[in-house]
Amino acid sequence: MTTMNKQANKQLPKSAAQSTGRRYDGKTVLITGGGKGIGLAATVKFAREGARVIVFDHKIENANSGADAARTAGAPDAYSAALDIGDEAAVVSALMLVAEQFGTPSVIVNNAGAMDFKPIAELTVEDWLKILRVDLLGGFVFIREAFRLMKHGGSIINVASIHAIETTPDVAPYAAAKAAMLSLTRSASMEGKSLGIRVNAVLPGAIDTPMLRENPNVKSGKEKIDESNVGQTADIAEVIAFLGSDEARFVNGASIVVDGGRLARL
Numbered sequence: 001m002t003t004m005n006k007q008a009n010k011q012l013p014k015s016a017a018q019s020t021g022r023r024y025d026g027k028t029v030l031i032t033g034g035g036k037g038i039g040l041a042a043t044v045k046f047a048r049e050g051a052r053v054i055v056f057d058h059k060i061e062n063a064n065s066g067a068d069a070a071r072t073a074g075a076p077d078a079y080s081a082a083l084d085i086g087d088e089a090a091v092v093s094a095l096m097l098v099a100e101q102f103g104t105p106s107v108i109v110n111n112a113g114a115m116d117f118k119p120i121a122e123l124t125v126e127d128w129l130k131i132l133r134v135d136l137l138g139g140f141v142f143i144r145e146a147f148r149l150m151k152h153g154g155s156i157i158n159v160a161s162i163h164a165i166e167t168t169p170d171v172a173p174y175a176a177a178k179a180a181m182l183s184l185t186r187s188a189s190m191e192g193k194s195l196g197i198r199v200n201a202v203l204p205g206a207i208d209t210p211m212l213r214e215n216p217n218v219k220s221g222k223e224k225i226d227e228s229n230v231g232q233t234a235d236i237a238e239v240i241a242f243l244g245s246d247e248a249r250f251v252n253g254a255s256i257v258v259d260g261g262r263l264a265r266l
């Protein structure tokens with residue numbers, strides 16, 4: 001019998017097997033960029049399922065609207081703070097503050113991301129570092145600190161992109177950062193295993209957010225998108241909430257494409 005079969009034969013934990021639809025009662029979820037787009041949908045999903053939600057965003061108005069949406073959706077409590085995820089020292093102190101005031105979150109969603117548009121011929125090293133700091137190293141610092149703080153295990157979800165697999169012109173740093181995030185996810189899943197921390201990545205396709213509609217490649221037609229391949233933020237939030245839950249207890253190191261089948265077509 002394979003390990004997988006043995007696992008499949010074991011009973012699911014009570015919380016998953018007798019799911020009440022509120023998988024996050026009594027749990028704290030931390031989400032970056034949780035007041036807009038995909039992050040906001042995930043914030044609302046977690047809140048509806050009972051989670052206390054902590055929203056970090058470099059724009060305080062976005063962080064606050066995420067926390068407001070969480071309270072409206074039924075979160076027992078919500079907290080928001082301004083935080084640039086590319087600022088290592090600020091991330092470390094914000095996480096220590098959260099641990100002191102709320103206890104360690106059991107789920108961390110590395111969702112905040114940034115995208116710039118420039119051909120390789122014009123890119124500087126500073127341009128690269130600006131994107132890598134947010135889209136790759138931000139996630140790394142959260143993972144490292146989570147490994148120190150999550151004493152009772154947990155789940156980390158990295159929001160990557162289908163740009164990790166296929167891409168368009170003029171977004172080389174973004175595509176490279178998202179591809180590296182998948183590698184980081186695999187490394188972290190191995191090193192997190194003995195700590196009881198699962199680490200997975202979600203790769204959204206085209207999702208109906210300002211990030212998509214204001215994308216110059218989409219506007220100019222350089223990136224052609226069939227509207228049937230445009231998903232909603234809730235489509236990604238559902239997968240994020242699954243990965244954070246006990247139902248996903250055997251999902252670790254995975255990179256899950258959620259793109260309506262866009263990449264599957266020749």
Ligand SMILES: NC(=O)c1ccc[n+]([C@@H]2O[C@H](COP(=O)([O-])OP(=O)(O)OC[C@H]3O[C@@H](n4cnc5c(N)ncnc54)[C@H](O)[C@@H]3O)[C@@H](O)[C@H]2O)c1
Nearest residue numbers: 033036037038057058062084085112113161204207209211
């Ligand atoms: N929208 C899409 O079609 C799509 C597709 C694939 C992947 N993604 C990824 O999904 C994630 C969310 O994207 P979205 O479309 O919801 O974007 P969005 O622009 O709607 O929201 C992103 C949020 O992150 C915040 N943010 C940006 N830089 C930050 C920083 N340095 N520190 C803290 N907060 C910061 C923004 O203020 C904003 O609130 C990103 O990682 C993005 O790369 C989006």
